[in-house]
Amino acid sequence: MEADDETPKSPATTAPALAPGAPSDLELMLGIQNEDPEALSQLYDRYSGIIKALILRVIHNDAEADDLLQEIFMEIWNHAKNFSAQKGKPLGWMVTLARRRAIDGLRKKQAYARAEERLQNETEQQPEAWVLNTTEAEITLGDRRVIIRKVIDSLPPAQQEAVELAFFKGMSQREIAAKTNTPLGTVKTRLELGLKKIYDGLKELKDEL
Numbered sequence: 730m731e732a733d734d735e736t737p738k739s740p741a742t743t744a745p746a747l748a749p750g751a752p753s754d755l756e757l758m759l760g761i762q763n764e765d766p767e768a769l770s771q772l773y774d775r776y777s778g779i780i781k782a783l784i785l786r787v788i789h790n791d792a793e794a795d796d797l798l799q800e801i802f803m804e805i806w807n808h809a810k811n812f813s814a815q816k817g818k819p820l821g822w823m824v825t826l827a828r829r830r831a832i833d834g835l836r837k838k839q840a841y842a843r844a845e846e847r848l849q850n851e852t853e854q855q856p857e858a859w860v861l862n863t864t865e866a867e868i869t870l871g872d873r874r875v876i877i878r879k880v881i882d883s884l885p886p887a888q889q890e891a892v893e894l895a896f897f898k899g900m901s902q903r904e905i906a907a908k909t910n911t912p913l914g915t916v917k918t919r920l921e922l923g924l925k926k927i928y929d930g931l932k933e934l935k936d937e938l
Contacts, residue, residue, distance in 0.1 A: 754819040787831035888923035
């Protein structure tokens with residue numbers, strides 16, 4: 730059937746044959762745990778195709794899959810110490826991590842789309858009631874939005890621009906890079922730094938409540 734032809738095939742999760750003298754997956758993971766960027770680069774070259782194929786089975790968008798692929802390997806770098814050879818092989822650990830991140834990404838995307846649709850319907854059908862019938866919880870949420878806005882406004886201009894384009898304009902990292910004529914890696918760094926500052930600001934808010 731045609732539908733079957735369009736369904737992505739299950740990605741292979743078997744380690745490729747290594748060239749003579751090439752480091753094993755375990756050696757590369759140990760290198761990443763010791764913060765060796767070359768080990769991450771080699772692991773990326775070896776498995777990025779498999780991981781992206783897995784992501785595409787969940788998120789059927791090539792650009793979004795590329796963005797998520799970069800985020801997953803950044804998470805591998807940041808959380809490599811959570812890997813234990815006693816619990817399994819590096820590829821199995823990476824596949825589990827990638828599948829979880831892809832599913833989470835899909836859920837967030839779907840939830841955002843539903844929330845945006847509900848908000849649009851409410852404001853279009855009953856704009857006055859939507860404004861006047863504000864609950865205490867919504868007021869609190871509004872206060873938090875003000876705080877988030879203040880945190881964003883305090884970011885360096887480049888980080889602020891990246892955050893606003895990503896979260897208020899819904900642009901992907903690649904789209905932001907193209908729009909701002911900035912390398913993709915730089916955009917990713919700006920977003921990570923900006924989000925960390927926003928997270929710290931919200932944590933301070935939570936501690937105060």
